[in-house]
Amino acid sequence: MRLENKRVLITGAASGIGLACAQVMVSHGARVIGSDIDGSALAAVADEAGMAATMPLDVAEEHDWAAAAAEVSRRFGGLDALVHSAGIGVGGDLTTLPLENWRRQQAVNLDGAFLAVKHMLPLLRASGGGSLTLIASVTGIRGSAVFAPYAASKAGVIALARSAAQASAAAGDNVRVNAIAPGVIATPIFDRMEGVDAAASDPIATAARLVPLGRAGQPEDVAHAAVYLASDEAAYVTGIVLPVDGGLLMR
Numbered sequence: 001m002r003l004e005n006k007r008v009l010i011t012g013a014a015s016g017i018g019l020a021c022a023q024v025m026v027s028h029g030a031r032v033i034g035s036d037i038d039g040s041a042l043a044a045v046a047d048e049a050g051m052a053a054t055m056p057l058d059v060a061e062e063h064d065w066a067a068a069a070a071e072v073s074r075r076f077g078g079l080d081a082l083v084h085s086a087g088i089g090v091g092g093d094l095t096t097l098p099l100e101n102w103r104r105q106q107a108v109n110l111d112g113a114f115l116a117v118k119h120m121l122p123l124l125r126a127s128g129g130g131s132l133t134l135i136a137s138v139t140g141i142r143g144s145a146v147f148a149p150y151a152a153s154k155a156g157v158i159a160l161a162r163s164a165a166q167a168s169a170a171a172g173d174n175v176r177v178n179a180i181a182p183g184v185i186a187t188p189i190f191d192r193m194e195g196v197d198a199a200a201s202d203p204i205a206t207a208a209r210l211v212p213l214g215r216a217g218q219p220e221d222v223a224h225a226a227v228y229l230a231s232d233e234a235a236y237v238t239g240i241v242l243p244v245d246g247g248l249l250m251r
């Protein structure tokens, strides 16, 4: 029960890493508010995952964030942690990539992370402090020939997390901000990737080729790291980028 009674908002909670975070955090006693752009997918998993509430939230839309902050405040009286997992993957050759594809990638992954910090940091502060975790990616550290727009968005997420961590530390607001950098995790995101061929978007084959531990990670592997960062056991941990990657960054 490492998150007993903590109020945790999770974005992208209908699938993959966000859903696993919801399930594992509930098992640790958290009151999880699940959000996703796909309301019907979220409704289909919410009860079984034990979510205390759900709300529709397109992370690229500022008015959705404002509404979510008001709703969380009204229904739960504050917030103790945010796990921002919602994201999409756009790849393609940089010399032919349409600008609109680049912008769609940044709008969801980078604007979304900025809006998460902008609207949830005040709520965490008003609640006496807490934890804000952004799901980045090892591609934000390594870069990626195949997923360049995605890698660039995640590099921005990492810099945003570190910047927010420094701002919070300077403000003395008792909010910790960290990023998790997953490697190759077997989730439906690989079926949804834009602009890449099927071979590049097969997590099992990719992991066999790239990951020292020789397998793709499971969403729960990332969720356990998210539990740690949201817990009081991480009270002295801020501004880090925690790889959960089977050793991928060693290569």
Ligand SMILES: NC(=O)c1ccc[n+]([C@@H]2O[C@H](COP(=O)([O-])OP(=O)(O)OC[C@H]3O[C@@H](n4cnc5c(N)ncnc54)[C@H](O)[C@@H]3O)[C@@H](O)[C@H]2O)c1
Binding pocket: 011, 012, 013, 014, 015, 016, 017, 018, 035, 036, 037, 038, 041, 057, 058, 059, 060, 084, 085, 086, 087, 088, 108, 135, 136, 137, 138, 181, 182, 183, 184, 185, 186, 187, 188, 189, 190, 192
């Ligand atoms: N799976 C991996 O290998 C991997 C590796 C590194 C980082 N990540 C990151 O982990 C996070 C979760 O990815 P996943 O693998 O669980 O993918 P996923 O596709 O299984 O889940 C992503 C969820 O985000 C939701 N979503 C998409 N756009 C949204 C929007 N605009 N607003 C709100 N919700 C939106 C989707 O509906 C989906 O439920 C993403 O940020 C992804 O970039 C994943």
